[in-house]
Amino acid sequence: MSATIVLDIGKTNVKLVLLDQGGDTLASRRMPNAVLRDGPYPRHDTERIWNWMLDTLRELGDIAPVAAIVPVTHGATAALVDDNGLVLPVLDYEYEPPAAQLQHYAALRPAYESTHSPQLPAGLNLGRQLAWLAHAFPDDFSRARQILMYPQYWAWRLSGVAASEVTSLGCHTDLWQPARQDYSSLVDGMGWRGLFPPMRPAWAALGTLTPEVAARSGLPSSCQVICGIHDSNASLLRHLPVGCQGEPLTVLSTGTWVIAAAIGMPLDGLREEADMLANSNALGQPVACMRFMGGREFAELAGAEPQVCGIDDLQTLIDQDSMALPCFAAAGGPFAGRAGRIDGPAPHSRQQAYALATLYCVLMSDYCLSALGASGPVVVEGSYTDNPHFAPLLAALRPQQSIASSSDTSGTSCGGWMLHHWGTAPQGGNALATPLQLRGWQEYRQRWLTKSQPGGT
Structure with missing residues (x-):
């Protein structure tokens, strides 16, 4: 073998x-x-x-x-x-x-x-x-x-x-x-x-x-x-058959960078000032993308020794209107050039810091999906699949789309394996996320969007 x-x-x-x-x-x-x-x-x-x-x-x-x-x-x-x-x-x-x-x-x-x-x-x-x-x-x-x-x-x-x-x-x-x-x-x-x-x-x-x-x-x-291949494109490989058939599908490839790749979407809606771009997939086809340095930003907010939070921690931050406003990395993204800040009461535990980082990265991902006009299912690949709250929170914000987490926590490894076994579908599938309906979550998102815009307070 x-x-x-x-x-x-x-x-x-x-x-x-x-x-x-x-x-x-x-x-x-x-x-x-x-x-x-x-x-x-x-x-x-x-x-x-x-x-x-x-x-x-x-x-x-x-x-x-x-x-x-x-x-x-x-x-x-x-x-x-x-x-x-x-x-x-x-x-x-x-x-x-x-x-x-x-x-x-x-x-x-x-x-x-x-x-x-x-x-x-x-x-x-x-x-x-x-x-x-x-x-x-x-x-x-x-x-x-x-x-x-x-x-x-x-x-x-x-x-x-x-x-x-x-x-x-x-x-x-x-x-x-x-x-x-x-x-x-x-x-x-x-x-x-x-x-x-x-x-x-x-x-x-x-x-x-x-x-x-x-x-x-x-x-x-x-x-x-x-x-060999570029890493976020490795994460796309198992999904190309769907996208190439003309069915809209968006993959959130998560790691140091979070890249929303909208397979099947046209390029005419891309805007340079919003840091939107077209990547090329393994078949050479252009793919509309938007990204932010989500892994780096999550680490900045969650701290050196992150501790997975509970649902109560998420609800507490929403209730007291504690939010992280972009951005916490200096390497591009839709809010490039802006200094991140925490608005409202700061987290007082490692669990709350993890919760704040989670809320922030969900909202940033949601922002990118909306800016791309992404439609159809969304599949989360990579490091964020280890976060038990990420996909459920995103699903609650986007009820018109199904949000799933890949069973493979490393889309890059799966994609690399597929290159050696070209034409063979990998084992495993995607787990559909159940929306996490937290009190005031939609209103919190709207306040975050308002405060994240230039001149927002």
Whole structure:
């Protein structure tokens, strides 16, 4: 019985997940995803990830024979490589390049109408990262032979085969035109098109492990390396058959980022000033999306040692009109640039802090769904499925839609498994949420909406 390993690199944690032939988890290992502050700019600790991964692969390989490795990573990240490896460290997308560069880049970036990629802070537009690196480190940049999206960087290190893939290219990068399924004017204007390797499907087997990796990891030399995918698009995979049939469906992919992906919705309602965007799914089709940094904001509000709250804690905060107003992360979203605050009595226990974070993230998710005009069922994937109140509270606000939680708490792992078993439906289903009808919840939402608008009090 062969197994699949998903390398899941999120902004907060790096995970290796071992899944059997049916998609069930056999084992999982994780470590924090640290950002190094030495060197020319904040950078991802790729060598620590690499060494930890190789050591952990040996451990997982002792549990079950491994047939394939699938890289799944966060977006807005790329690696510049030559034949020997990185020519520059992998830049952290939360780094803010010099302000003077922003004006220069504004003249280079394509129109929103062509990319549906809004102008975002820091390096969340990957094109801005690349333009700054080319300007600030011209000699190093000129040595690059390839620009690899982050999942494909790891696939390249494992297999030695370079590829490009649409989901990471189409993730608010300014590099891709989702509707035309082609590179943007920025890529051609900067002369970068030749640096991108051939396009391959996310599910393509690029090759097998290099002899060096096989020897170091202890995995069989026949182990395949799959091209890989952007993490929130991995969460979409099990739902694409529904969306591709023209039936509206929205997936809330939750983790460090909460991304509402409205499969089947048109792009003409997207607005740049609201931080709305079009991602590209694994089939290359554009998907209307809206997002906020919900995992980071939940952690900020819930505290270092969160304690799951009870329904009474939620009701107390609603009754006393305690609410968190956006936003508590500086990395974009519909209320980007605003400083979050707590209005009304502050939480006085860890349970109440968890309750406040829950109410806030439900309201933010509801706001994004409404702004997208999302219709049809909503499925919650990822970390929020561990919160017993999230889906029921959201269901109470949106009685016209069914709200369900995925039985798989990690849509990224499930999506990675699906890439190795392309065309096979995973086991498990979705649990329909029963609306949690708290006293005054609808009125609380209306007050939150009013106070969250510019000039709201």
